[in-house]
Amino acid sequence: MKKSVLLHVSPNMFPDINVNHATKKIWKELSKGFDEYHLFARSSDKKYHFYTEGNINLHLIPTFSKKARSFFLVSFLTIYFAKRYRVTQMIAQCPITTGLAVSLTSKLLKIPFMTEIHGMEYLNLMKRKDVIGHFSNLYLRFVFKSSHKLRSLSSKMTELIEELQIESNIVEIPNRVNFNIFNNPKNHFEITQPxxxxxxxxxxxxxxxxxxxxxxxxxxxxxxxxxxxxxxxxxxxxxxxxxxxxxxxxxxxxxxxxxxxxxxxxxxxxxxxxxxxxxxxxxxxxxxxxxxxxxxxxxxxxxxxxxxxxxxxxxxxxxxxxxxxxxxxxxxxxxxxxxxxxxxxxxxxxxxxxxxxxxxxxxxxxxxx
Structure with missing residues (x-):
């Protein structure tokens, strides 16, 4: 039976896999559904780092600067990683910095992918009437049209996406709360001083x-x-x-x-x-x-x-x-x-x-x- 391998392409910067942080809990949850989970992200220095824990594989890639947009060029290594690890599904964490590389990888290697929309800046760019808006509109529409699924965080966000006549397969997967951590809600409502x-x-x-x-x-x-x-x-x-x-x-x-x-x-x-x-x-x-x-x-x-x-x-x-x-x-x-x-x-x-x-x-x- 063919292995299921998820490749998650993110412009974010992460520490090594031994450091516990909130995002690592997300990696652990996503990895439960796959034989292998590969996260391709940005390193904090000029070196490539590879870490593994269970079925989680963290690849931290050096970029030309510490700004997230510098990840755009190195994101095209997605093609190499997807082919090497025989990836079966992908996530483009950011439509701008990772969307094009993941879209091209998808078309070349016939791998389906989900694009995530976490903020309104992408939709706002598409509404601009200047040269930047025109280019952004063409670019993002290509990424969204290439996506097999487009993740929305709420019904309102879905409505705003549809207003732009984006015809991708929109799925609503909201943010979530871990009640094992946020397990001590307030039990009184008296106003304090201050x-x-x-x-x-x-x-x-x-x-x-x-x-x-x-x-x-x-x-x-x-x-x-x-x-x-x-x-x-x-x-x-x-x-x-x-x-x-x-x-x-x-x-x-x-x-x-x-x-x-x-x-x-x-x-x-x-x-x-x-x-x-x-x-x-x-x-x-x-x-x-x-x-x-x-x-x-x-x-x-x-x-x-x-x-x-x-x-x-x-x-x-x-x-x-x-x-x-x-x-x-x-x-x-x-x-x-x-x-x-x-x-x-x-x-x-x-x-x-x-x-x-x-x-x-x-x-x-x-x-x-």
Whole structure:
């Protein structure tokens, strides 16, 4: 019987396989459905590294710089790896940096593949009216049309993909929560003093943190309120400048998952202030911790969150809407309880770790050329 071999092509940078991290848990889950699982990704130095653990094989490839886009050229080694290991299915983790190489490999070697869409930046590129938008539209349509399956993270994301008249075989495989890790949800909804507000995500423009910081600074005149931003990134110095001498805003670059869960457990309100987004897993983790959530209505978020049911939904780019939503939840305990409990029930029913990975593996294994 022919072996099943999955090749996962990702522009991300990973440590060696002996290091335990959140993404490694994903590798272990995907590998359960295949005789061999090969991950082809970016190394942190100028050397090739190969690691193996069970049926997981990690190939870390050197690139010309530390930026993810530098992976585009070396991604064409996908053809060599796919042929050498007799790959039967593939995943293109990023439509731009890995999509073309995987598409050509698929056509040359007759191997089916799934393209993943984790963020709205790809769809936004296709809507641009300039030269970059025109080229991106042609490029991404080729990748999507070549894909045997196109992974969407929510019903809203599917709707946005279909609006662009992309006719690929779209499958909804949402992000998921491991309840073995997020196993200690809040059991009270009294507002603490200070009021603790948390948001998680890279310090990049898309997360809308400048607006959130401004909102908290203005609310501090009337409320004893703390904001914790977890993520780190290129805009950290900008945020430090905006915060100034305010002692109620805390920036955290990176922490172990256990400490992150502790922060969520002490959180009164979770906020997703993004101005552009796919469907962040951090929202699901906040739901699993039974937190009242405020979120902007961007990307695929509305496929998971529903206004006044499991979150308060606001428009992006609005300091006033952020402030109004915070005030509403602070003053209305019944709403906090209702939103948090509904979010908790929804995430347990729809986004449980094992159920989602069973779906993920089955969709991959069913692909044929």
């Amino acid at each position: 009021i603790n507000i948390t948001s998680v995500g890279r310090f990049v423009p898309e997360k809308g943190y400048e607006l959130l910081i401004q909102s908290i600074i203005e609310l501090s005149d009337d409320f004893n309120i703390n904001l914790t931003l977890v993520g780190g990134g290129s805009l950290e110095s900008r945020y430090i400048s905006l915060i100034g001498d305010n002692k109620n805003i805390n920036l955290i670059k990176w922490i172990p998952q256990e400490e992150f869960i502790d922060i969520l457990h002490e959180t009164d309100i979770y906020i997703q202030s993004s101005i552009s987004e796919g469907m962040p897993r951090t929202i699901l983790e906040a739901m699993a911790m039974r937190l009242p959530i405020i979120s902007t209505n961007v990307g695929g978020i509305l496929g998971v969150l529903e206004d006044e049911h499991n979150a308060l939904i606001i428009n992006p780019h609005s300091v006033n809407e952020i402030k109004s939503a915070i005030k509403e939840l602070v003053s209305d305990e019944h709403k906090r309880v209702s939103i948090a409990n509904n979010a908790f029930e929804d995430v347990r029913e729809k986004y449980e770790w094992n159920n989602i990975f069973n779906l993920y593996r089955e969709e991959l294994k069913k692909m044929s050329y």
